[in-house]
């Protein structure tokens with residue numbers, strides 16, 4: 401289940417599912433947990449994963465006007481991983497909702513609702529998060545540098561990041577609760 405931290409002056413952590421969903425809803429973020437229609441391995445083929453969650457995907461497509469669903473797979477061996485991550489770890493927004501259902505691995509979203517405390521949401525397998533278009537946010541992987549997720553799109557072209565250039569992201573350490581974000585560095589490398 402996701403873990404949510406409300407940063408800044410409110411500094412508190414939410415771990416209860418209902419409490420998380422209720423708080424995120426006040427920020428315009430949808431949070432759900434999905435259970436597959438039939439058992440599916442986390443490394444199953446993309447088509448198999450999409451078929452296991454077909455009911456939820458169809459429902460979400462209708463609700464959000466999404467037309468495409470795919471599976472993204474990122475792991476430490478992914479070529480160009482650091483360049484890819486560097487596009488999303490600065491505060492940005494999209495013309496498109498950012499919808500992710502996590503199949504494996506971990507990720508850390510920071511959300512910056514206007515005039516409100518920044519929140520961090522650590523997601524893991526079973527978590528669905530929908531960040532509406534226009535929401536200021538940024539994303540980091542955790543120390544496992546692995547995430548496999550179903551993505552839904554209204555129009556893939558809208559998913560280009562638009563940077564706020566606020567620099568606010570630098571004020572928040574990308575620390576995951578379960579698994580630290582910071583990669584292990586041997587003393588000799590420091």
Ligand SMILES: [Fe+2]
Nearest residue numbers: 488494498561
């Ligand atoms: Fe994004």
